[in-house]
Amino acid sequence: MAVPSLFSRRFFRKPFTLFFYSSFSTTAATSSPPPIHVALTESVGRAVFATRPIGSGDLIHTATPAVCHPSSTRAACYSCLAALPHSQPHTVTFCSQLCRQRSKGYFDVEMKANWVAFDDYCRTHGLKYPLLVKRLACMVISGDASSDTLDILQPANLIPETVLEMEEEFVLLRNAFTKALIADEHIAFLTKQWYINVLARIRINAFRIELAGGLYEDLLASAVASVEAEAAVGNAVYILPSFYNHDCDPNAHIIWINNADAKLKALRDIDEGEELRICYIDASLDHDARRELLLRGFGFQCNCSRCLHGD
């Protein structure tokens, strides 16, 4: 496949060492690292590049969420977001003992506090990302995560109005923990600045998770949910997948089969040194709609080949 000039290696500046082994895994069959590296570019910050040719349809790597949270409209495992067609949305349910066990740390912290005010605020304002911050805060308090887990990700540029809204959410979150008598030293990290920094990163890097596979009942529930405009089982933030830039004609995509564990797959043959890009939005939208969505939702003017050609 011809490599568009946009992807040429002249954009390479400083290759990173692979620092994210904990956030992805390769296929069980091989223990070799995935065929990618992250490097700085001159035009779009960091980017993911192929270190060898990758075949169309190949699994590039998998990734587990740094943090995830189920949606309020689809019943899903509170830990891994597997669809649970026989459960009710809004109820805390786990798909297995393993998931219950894995969540024990942050879930025990969450159960100590009263979330009515915070959850009501999120629901009435149609906010889902603060729920990811709440979960991350519980993970930090329980020792399941570090408070700087998401610091490596690019933050959104926030307007003062957005910061003011975030301050309201922060007060509700902090109050829930203080009223639950969580010791001061355990919530010392939970400052207004921490909340805003985390949310600024989540805004750009969160993925909305729609499962591609599963049981017949899951597909049926998903079809019904699609009609009702919410097919997602939840939202999640990953580390390595967050370094993939956007292209309106991508050469890779991210998919979810049974739960929030993501698979990054090649959509066509990829050359060594080519940048790997995924599509953040619906690529079937017209040029103006895509530009508007990318600018409003992600704060950037797309430099992909399709957009540069006005397609």
Ligand SMILES: C[S@@+](CC[C@H](N)C(=O)[O-])C[C@H]1O[C@@H](n2cnc3c(N)ncnc32)[C@H](O)[C@@H]1O
């Ligand atoms: C999820 S991050 C991707 C990784 C990012 N480049 C970094 O250094 O962390 C999304 C950000 O990358 C940049 N970006 C991604 N795709 C782009 C594109 N097609 N055109 C211009 N900027 C892009 C924008 O700054 C965007 O807000």
